[in-house]
Amino acid sequence: MTFILYTFIALLTAIIAYKIFRYSTNGKIQATDKFVLVTGCDSGFGRLTALKLDQLGCYVFAGCLTQRGIDGLRKIATKRLHPFMLDITNAEDIARAVQIVTQTLPDDQGLWGIVNNAGVSGSGLIEWVPIERYKKVTEVNLFGSVAITTAFLPLVKKSRGRIVNIGSILGRISTAGCSAYSISKYGLMAFSDALRREMKYFGVTVHTVEPGYFRTNMICGGALERETLQLYNNLDDQTKKFYSEEYVNKLLEDIRIYVxxxxxxxxLVAETVADALLSTRPDYHYLIGFESKLMALIALLPTSWSDYLFSQFFTIPLPAENNL
Incomplete structure (x- = not known):
């Protein structure tokens, strides 16, 4: 026990010393000659990140899924920000994006950064979520980011630049009601780890940003409630009866409280992405928000401990007692 305690203290001291060293020696690189691609810029993290980088002086290629997203950025951004249509699950869109970026870059310059932000929600109980939904969430959140990265990797290698993947704390620990989303984010974390170790030899660094719970369009405006109701309404009669409308109403109430x-x-997320791209000593992993750091600690606990904590503090409603 004494050895374990001393080891823990030594590790904690080393971590604190490293953090102090990093922040005392950290600086910013010049942003005004950097070209960065950001996906999912219609709203939320992507939109704010694109605008933040534009404000800092970067040239930004902002991929949007809608014309409304493009028009919104054009109204408030400088000429350094170039919004264009980009569906990261569409091979033709990706090829066109590579062409746009390549033609815009100076001949002697590569792409400094990729920010893989585009993503979709994937909430719902495992018993409720059809396999097609699992495939769709993973296609966007994981395979879309893989496709973007591999397509633009030669340009990033040319500049010995950086890749920033927007993950989630749910890519470290999976909670009830988020299996599809967690699967996609676990996969993105695994991809990031492998990519970081492969790209080290080319001078390219890879960073993950792991937000906790933020009020994005994926959960606001009744989005989560609508998604939950749609899943419930698509269930067969037997499963609906098992859970009951009372259960669904309680679940919707819990979702509203969560939002x-x-x-x-x-x-906070936009500023963190900017740090990952422009800091002289960027972290490999960024945990954003108290709940993100707390969940990361819970993920390190023995499974029986973490399961107990979830059963006490991160609960979901139970079906009617007569169905248990």
């Missing part, structure tokens, strides 16, 4: 408690300061 209200989520942070509205999305700029």
């Amino acid at each position: 209200q408690q989520a942070s509205s300061d999305l700029n």
Whole structure:
């Protein structure tokens, strides 16, 4: 026990010393000659990140899924920001994006950064979520990011630049009701680890940003409630009867509370992405928000401990007693 305690203290001291050293020696690289691609810029983290990088002086290629997203950025951004249509699951869109970026870059310059932000929600109980939904969430959140990265990797290698993947704390620990989303984010974390180790030999660094609970369009405006109701309404009669409308109403109430408690300061994520791209000593992993750091600690606990904590503090409603 004494050895374990001393080892823990030594590790904690080393971590604190490293953090002090990093922040005392950290600086910023010049942003005004850097070209960065950001996906999912219609709203939320992607939009704010694109605008933040534009504000800092970067040239930004902002991939949007809708014309409305493009028009919104054009109204408030400088000429350094170039919004264009990009569906990261569409091979033709990706090829066109590579052409746009290649033609815009100076002949002697590569792409400094990729920010893989585009993603979709994937909530719902495992018994409720059809396999097609699992495939769709993974296609966007994981394979879309893989496709973007591999397509633009030669340009990033040319500049010995950086890749920033927007993950989630749910890519470290999976909670009830989020299996599809967690699967996609676990996969993105695994991809990031492998990519980081492969790209080290080319001078390219890979960083993950792992937000906790933030009030993005994926969960706001009744989005989560609508998604939950749609899943329930598509169930067969027997499964509906097992859970009951009373159960669904309680679940919707819990979702509303969760959304209200989520942070509205999305700029924290944009600022973190900027640090990952422009810091002289960027971290490999960024945990954003108290709940993100807390969940990361819970993920390190023995399974029986973490399961107990989830059963006490991260609960979901139970079906009617007569069905248990």
